[in-house]
Amino acid sequence: MKLLEDMIREKGIVKEGNVLKVDSFLNHRMDIKLFNEMGKEFKRLFADKNINKILTIEASGIGIACIAAQYFDVPVVFAKKAQSINIDGDVYSTSITSFTHKREYQVIVSKKYLSGEDHILIIDDFLANGCALEGLIKLVHDAGATVEGIGIAVEKGFQNGGKIIRDMGMNLHSLAIVESMDASTGEIVFREDA
Numbered sequence: 001m002k003l004l005e006d007m008i009r010e011k012g013i014v015k016e017g018n019v020l021k022v023d024s025f026l027n028h029r030m031d032i033k034l035f036n037e038m039g040k041e042f043k044r045l046f047a048d049k050n051i052n053k054i055l056t057i058e059a060s061g062i063g064i065a066c067i068a069a070q071y072f073d074v075p076v077v078f079a080k081k082a083q084s085i086n087i088d089g090d091v092y093s094t095s096i097t098s099f100t101h102k103r104e105y106q107v108i109v110s111k112k113y114l115s116g117e118d119h120i121l122i123i124d125d126f127l128a129n130g131c132a133l134e135g136l137i138k139l140v141h142d143a144g145a146t147v148e149g150i151g152i153a154v155e156k157g158f159q160n161g162g163k164i165i166r167d168m169g170m171n172l173h174s175l176a177i178v179e180s181m182d183a184s185t186g187e188i189v190f191r192e193d194a
């Protein structure tokens with residue numbers, strides 16, 4: 001998606017350790033016009049899917065998911081990061097290793113908000129090694145629900161998450177796929193077909 005790629009080129013900062021900082025428009029300050037265009041594009045990409053709920057993960061996925069949800073006219077549920085001590089039988093839970101924070105944490109969704117009848121679109125801001133998505137997919141499957149599609153804002157194509165998730169047979173669309181990025185020059189190259 002050209003608008004997102006242009007914004008990343010203009011405002012994104014490449015950090016050491018394969019981290020792309022997009023705090024000024026995506027996950028700290030949020031550019032709502034951009035989010036609106038992303039929501040429209042997700043709707044176009046998943047128009048033929050019967051989606052009744054969007055699932056995301058706190059915190060950075062929530063804003064993107066909420067704006068997109070207006071185009072699908074469905075509610076948003078977000079997986080919460082939880083202390084394992086709080087986890088009881090009323091929730092689906094899984095553990096996720098955070099790419100940016102390099103630690104493992106539990107995420108939960110209440111059984112009240114995910115059921116076997118649900119047809120889910122998963123939305124998140126970034127796809128790196130795929131751990132967050134694997135966790136969200138597991139929560140959906142544990143509930144007996146169906147993943148209809150996965151929409152990602154920025155996929156780092158040089159990390160293996162995209163391959164893992166596509167090899168699972170998931171209908172994954174990323175609005176921008178970073179093919180390579182260089183922390184010393186700041187250069188960011190995008191995959192053509194995204």
Ligand code: 5GP
Nearest residue numbers: 018019020099126127128129130131132161
């Ligand atoms: P994964 O689980 O696919 O390795 O990483 C996905 C999660 O890590 C996303 O939810 C996102 O919050 C975070 N993340 C991964 N890579 C980056 C990055 O380069 N920049 C930012 N801002 N977040 C990232």
